[in-house]
Amino acid sequence: MRVVIAPDSFKECLPAEQVASAIARGWRRGAPDDNIVEVPLADGGEGTTVALTEARHGQLHAVTVSGPLGDTVTAHYGLVDDNRLAIVEVAEGSGLHCVPAKARDALNASSYGTGELMLAALAHGPDTLVMGLGGSATTDGGAGILQALGARLLDSQGKDIPPGGAGLAQLASMDLKPALDRLGTTRLVVACDVRNPLLGSDGAAAIFGPQKGANADQVIQLNDNLAHLARLVQAQGMDMASFPGSGAAGGIGGMVAGVLGAELRPGIELVMETVALESHVQRADLVITAEGAMDSQSAYGKTPAGVSALAKQYGVPVIGLAGKLGSELQALHDSGLSAAFSITPAPMDLQEAYAKAADNLEQAAEQLARLVHSLSGGR
Known part of the structure; x- marks a missing residue:
């Protein structure tokens, strides 16, 4: 048998x-x-990098990045097919498991470490970067990722906004071009296992915020801040809020698809195809x-x-x-x-x-x- x-x-x-x-x-x-x-x-969440890399007989690489609340964590990315395919996941750099349950802070958790992980993978010049979205500790709409990739997210005084979903309230202007240039011609394919929108009663803050440490008032604050980010993105001719999956990983789904041009794929389908x-x-x-x-x-x-x-x-x-x-x-x-x-x-x-x-x-x-x-x- x-x-x-x-x-x-x-x-x-x-x-x-x-x-x-x-x-x-x-x-x-x-x-x-x-x-x-x-x-x-894996279905796009925790373990996606290891599952895909080992199934394709690739090589795992470790790198030190900023954790969700600023402490350093060791994260892994994978390279297969002579570095033509790179694999990362949000859970490695910005995962909920990186923060003890009593210390979870949805307002201040940042996706910056995932951006650093992407930079490490992109340094190898892959044709395609596969990214798993599940298991994040963040509700910052991917702002931290953008900052790590070089985008300028500035307050009214021209200073970088603070990390996390709370910092989005201070956002006054954005220069996204450096992040887009850094991604270059690399195709970004994202494993997304949820269809929640960015905003509203089924959105990133309302559905996933509580498990990341947000109380009822903070859920409202995070939703408002994500809406503010989405409006500024829309003013630059981009949409990060109108499609299923835009609320995945605290809004990272909306950002990677709407700003970075990623293709969102059902996580398990992408993983099964890749292996x-x-x-x-x-x-x-x-x-x-x-x-x-x-x-x-x-x-x-x-x-x-x-x-x-x-x-x-x-x-x-x-x-x-x-x-x-x-x-x-x-x-x-x-x-x-x-x-x-x-x-x-x-x-x-x-x-x-x-x-x-x-x-x-x-x-x-x-x-x-x-x-x-x-x-x-x-x-």
Whole structure:
């Protein structure tokens, strides 16, 4: 039997490649003669750089950049195809995981470090730069990225505005040309896993601001400041607010598409295409996918839905594994998921579940392998 293992990461627990390895180890215990192919995935959020770079046998590079609140963090970018393709993600330079929960500050968190990460990747002269948007700590509309790329965002006194979404209130003028020149002829393709607009009740501040530390008053302030930025961008003949996905990553989606001319792509589709998952799935007898929590939201742009839809095209069954399994999975089944199972063998708190995730994945995979082969008569 040929088994393709194509999971996402278990957020804040295991990266996708470790999830895939744990499932593969367990499956081999239960079915040692099977042909197993591991294809770790991501949907544009945390882990996208590693998943894409390793799948394409590229090279990861580390660089020190400014974290969301100014502390330095070590971020990674990937280079593949003799540096013709570069890969970055917002979560590496400006990720929510870079800030302890009690220190999260949506007003002051800046995307500047992601701009520095882009600069490091662009220094290699890639033809294409792929960028993942998920997992940001910021709501600055990508202003920090623009500043890092050389754009001048100035207040009424001609001084650089302060970092973060709060600083946008002081924005009086912009010179965007240096950032556009720095990107040059490099094609920018962005993996975007949400369709939220920049502004309003479904916008960047309202939907994602609270998880980044914003209270109700700060959500209103951030929305107003993003609207101010969008008006100034519009005055320069650019649109960063009118299209689905413009609210992704605290407005970075709107900026990269509207100002830098990026192509927004559904994250999981872009990742699956980049790692050539289809070539593996079309020859598979079974596909296994996984993510930390699998529920009704997983059907909308997440890895299990993307993998299931692809496998459905070739009539290949798909089994899902998750640390936490929701009750509403019909949309996933409709997309092509055959069945889903929780890997948690007994009640346990979150920290214990994190600590035992790899072992639980192995055990669940082994038992599934034994079941599948007993039902198929060993084929």
